[in-house]
Amino acid sequence: MTELRLAKVRYVPAQLEPGVLYVSDEYKIAVHLCACGCGSKVPISLGPAGWSVRERNGKPTVWPSIGNGQLPCRPHYLITDGKVHWAPSMSSAQAVTALQYDHRRREAHYRDVRPRWWIRVWKTILGWIGLG
Secondary structure (H helix, E strand, C coil): CCECEEEECCCCCCCCCCCEEEEECCCCEEEEECCCCCCCEEEEEECCCCEEEEEECCEEEEEEEEECCCCCCCCEEEEECCEEEECCCCCHHHHHHHHHHHHHHHHHHHHHHHHHHHHHHHHHHHHHCCCC
16 A cells, blocks of 8 residues: 545544545544555554644645554554655564653653643632632
8 A cells, every 4th residue: 555545534434445544533543454455453543642643635644653563564654645655664672662652752741731730720729718
């Protein structure tokens, strides 16, 4: 597979069509069949702690690269303006490192988000008692 077209959906269909990147902005997920043609479903979470999908002229660009060392085919590729650009396959060690990086990135994002609501609550309480 050398190209993917973009399909904006609310719900990802049960049967995926090859060559289509299904994106649900509402549920912050994108799913497609592996670009190698093996038929594996490749889900990617969207958002600040996940991947981003941009659309230009109806064609998707996904950032960062898509690599899955857990699939038998060990795919690793970029999607830019709907075109699939293959990167070197990931070794087992690289797959583990990538998973650890993703985990740290999510932890950092949610760790940074948590204090915001707490600070707002604390400031509200201080305001109620006349100290804010």
